[in-house]
Amino acid sequence: MTRKAATLTGFVAVLLWSLLAVLTVLTSPVPPFQLAALTFAVGAMVGLIWGGMTGTLGLLRTVPLSVYAVGTLGLFGYHALYFSALRLAPPAEAGLIAYLWPLLIVLLSGLLPGEVLRRGHVAGAALGFAGAALIILGGRGVAGTGAFVGYALALLCAFFWSGYSVLSRRFGAVPTVSVTVFCAATAVLSGGVHMVTEVTIAPTATGWLAIAGLGLGPVGLAFFVWDIGVKRGDIQLLGTASYAAPVLSTIVLVLAGQSPFTWALAGATLLIVGGAALAARASAATRVSAPTGG
Structure with a gap:
């Protein structure tokens, strides 16, 4: 797979x-760890199908336990914090704070071997950050300690996922099918924490559909294609292009009636798209100026 194809896959x-x-909002009132256990169980099944179709399930025996530990911590930590944040704070605002991880990926990836952090990457990330900040500052005022706790948890989400993504690049030789074990281990770990700390709540009919949707997509297939992208693609371009995610997420919430539309969204969209364009230009310049082996 080419670098460009891997980036598009990511x-x-x-x-x-x-x-x-x-x-996640549609699964309410299912508690966070119960939700993580259910969705990651579905995600693990997606992994088994992925491994069966690609003929790579046998490679699971070759993966070091340290890699499984890092992957499980990344997935478990991020989603436990994310689901908790969206239960405590307004989903649009909490989700946008959690989506600071693209900025962190772009900046941290410059420390990786073979990567160059150009001014265009920094400028693009800054524009994307400004766009996300504009949406948050232009959002609804929120009162109550719980909301601020939710925002703090959302911020921790950003650090968890950016750290996981950058570390994944260091494990470039590890097969993507290993994500299957990350999902299964996260499901088991979440289930254990749920049994100790939460009261089980039966999902509604809509909740079950949302859980299935989460497990198949955002908490399933997404991890496998992301793994390919961060290991084989342009991680800096992926990180900055990921600023599209908070815009798309907010638009979906608005269309679903879960969050009101604000004019801040329009301005933020321009900033985020502009940031992605700057980063794309910087990545292209990096490839052009890179020495050719021979």
Whole structure:
């Protein structure tokens, strides 16, 4: 697979993650760890199908336990924090704070071997950050301690996912099918925490459909295509292009009646698209100026 194809494959995850917030809202009042256990169980089944279709299930035995530990911590940590944040704070605002991870990916990836952090990447990330900030500052005022706790958890989400994504690049030789074990382990771990700390709540009919949708898409297939993107594609371009996710997520929430439309969204969209364009230009310049082996 070429670098460009891998980058486009990774961006499919961004499109799927645009549905994460609205589907999470539709699962209410299922508690966060119960939700994680159910959705990741579905995600693990997606992985088994992926492995069967690609003939790579046998490779699971070759993956070091340390890689499984890092992958499980990334998925479990991010989604436990994300689901909790959206239960405590307004979904649009909390989701946008969680989507600060693209900025962190672009900046942190410049520290990876073989990657160059250009001014265009920094400028593009800054524009994207400004766009996300504009939506948050232009959003609804929220009162109550719970909302601010939710925002803090959402911020931790950003650090978890950016760290996981950048570390994934260091495990480039690890097969993508290993995500199946990450999902299964996250489901088991979430189920254990749920049994100890939460009261089980039966999902509504709509909730079951949303859980299935989460497990098949944002908490399933998305991880596999993202793994390909961050390991084989342009991770800096992916990180900055991922600023499309908060815009798409907010639009979906508005269309679903879960969040009101604000004019801040229009301005933020221009900033985010402009940031992605700057980063794309910087990545193209990096490829052109890179020495050719021979």
